[in-house]
Amino acid sequence: xxxxxxxxxxxxxxxxxxxxxxxxxxxxxxxxxxxxxxxxxxxxxxxxxxxxxxxxxxxxxxxxxxxxxxxxxxxxxxxxxxxxxxxxxxxxxxxxxxxxxxxxxxxxxxxxxxxxxxxxxxxxxxxxxxxxxxxxxxxxxxxxxxxxxxxxxxxxxxxxxxxxxxxxxxxxxxxxxxxxxxxxxxxxxxxxxxxxxxxxxxxxxxxxxxxxxxxxxxxxxxxxxxxxxxxxxxxxxxxxxxxxxxxxxxxxxxxxxxxxxxxxxxxxxxxxxxxxxxxxxxxxxxxxxxxxxxxxxxxxxxxxxxxxxxxxxxxxxxxxxxxxxxxxxxxxxxxxxxxxxxxxxxxxxxxxxxxxxxxxxxxxxxxxxxxxxxxx
Ligand code: GLA
Numbered sequence: 001x002x003x004x005x006x007x008x009x010x011x012x013x014x015x016x017x018x019x020x021x022x023x024x025x026x027x028x029x030x031x032x033x034x035x036x037x038x039x040x041x042x043x044x045x046x047x048x049x050x051x052x053x054x055x056x057x058x059x060x061x062x063x064x065x066x067x068x069x070x071x072x073x074x075x076x077x078x079x080x081x082x083x084x085x086x087x088x089x090x091x092x093x094x095x096x097x098x099x100x101x102x103x104x105x106x107x108x109x110x111x112x113x114x115x116x117x118x119x120x121x122x123x124x125x126x127x128x129x130x131x132x133x134x135x136x137x138x139x140x141x142x143x144x145x146x147x148x149x150x151x152x153x154x155x156x157x158x159x160x161x162x163x164x165x166x167x168x169x170x171x172x173x174x175x176x177x178x179x180x181x182x183x184x185x186x187x188x189x190x191x192x193x194x195x196x197x198x199x200x201x202x203x204x205x206x207x208x209x210x211x212x213x214x215x216x217x218x219x220x221x222x223x224x225x226x227x228x229x230x231x232x233x234x235x236x237x238x239x240x241x242x243x244x245x246x247x248x249x250x251x252x253x254x255x256x257x258x259x260x261x262x263x264x265x266x267x268x269x270x271x272x273x274x275x276x277x278x279x280x281x282x283x284x285x286x287x288x289x290x291x292x293x294x295x296x297x298x299x300x301x302x303x304x305x306x307x308x309x310x311x312x313x314x315x316x317x318x319x320x321x322x323x324x325x326x327x328x329x330x331x332x333x334x335x336x337x338x339x340x341x342x343x344x345x346x347x348x349x350x351x352x353x354x355x356x357x358x359x360x361x362x363x364x365x366x367x368x369x370x371x372x373x374x375x376x
């Protein structure tokens with residue numbers, strides 16, 4: 001399967017961990033549709049780790065836990081599909097999954113066939129308990145081939161956390177997305193850390209195989225499996241904006257049955273989603289800016305038709321100014337061109353009069369612009 005823009009959806013891990021079951025999944029499917037998030041592009045509903053029994057059956061097949069999923073996985077897939085959504089599941093390249101359930105090592109083709117029979121459209125494939133003598137690239141190639149041969153279009157979502165130089169070989173495996181960071185937690189420090197980890201990996205984000213910065217924590221407010229301290233709405237807005245602008249898959253991780261108005265507004269920002277889903281899928285760049293505090297980061301990304309997305313992010317706890325020159329975007333004064341910009345959270349519009357832009361940012365806040373090139 002070749003996916004041309006970053007996948008979008010919801011995943012059970014961040015909020016529920018092991019506490020998953022059929023009714024939760026059904027209610028989540030309903031909520032994704034009723035909240036309007038599905039209509040905005042969040043199409044994959046993914047069940048993460050802890051869905052199976054600890055033993056395979058006599059034919060070596062994975063078995064859904066009958067207490068959590070009393071009607072089996074096919075019934076779950078059918079319900080998810082009946083809402084128009086696509087259905088995702090989880091396995092692991094090792095003997096065991098990260099939470100200690102059976103992994104797919106040496107069962108890759110059988111498991112891919114099982115997933116296909118159940119109607120699975122997406123497989124997240126983790127890296128715990130993997131062989132120490134077989135390189136990760138061979139393990140992911142196996143499952144990539146197994147999925148391509150299973151008779152169903154199943155999106156391959158690799159999750160080796162950037163280990164073993166994943167960026168060097170992942171595109172050979174058929175993966176449509178690959179985890180380029182460690183695990184996210186619902187704290188501001190974790191978000192900042194993942195942004196840092198991502199900084200040298202931008203050149204590897206490409207159409208067909210997207211850098212996955214991990215599931216979103218927007219709207220968790222410290223509740224659930226990776227809840228910890230939680231973040232405030234400004235931090236969630238900035239987190240979402242960075243993931244969107246950098247072209248990461250957007251996988252929601254909160255309880256979508258009970259979202260605050262602000263959570264809905266953040267996850268549902270259509271103009272940010274449009275930037276994330278821009279068909280050109282160009283590499284984002286980090287601008288140097290000038291007189292920049294260390295915690296102030298500026299990213300830009302060329303969009304289709306010569307437009308530019310520009311994000312100014314204050315990761316620090318003090319208000320600051322983001323400052324950059326247009327020549328860093330290919331528009332020195334000598335071109336006779338400038339930018340007409342629209343901020344995508346407030347709708348504010350401006351035309352840049354000088355050679356640079358200076359913009360005040362509150363603590364943890366951001367501004368994201370869609371800019372058009374214009375004659376001065
Ligand atoms: C790893 C992954 C997480 C999640 C858990 C499940 O830590 O990186 O995203 O899937 O395993 O156990």
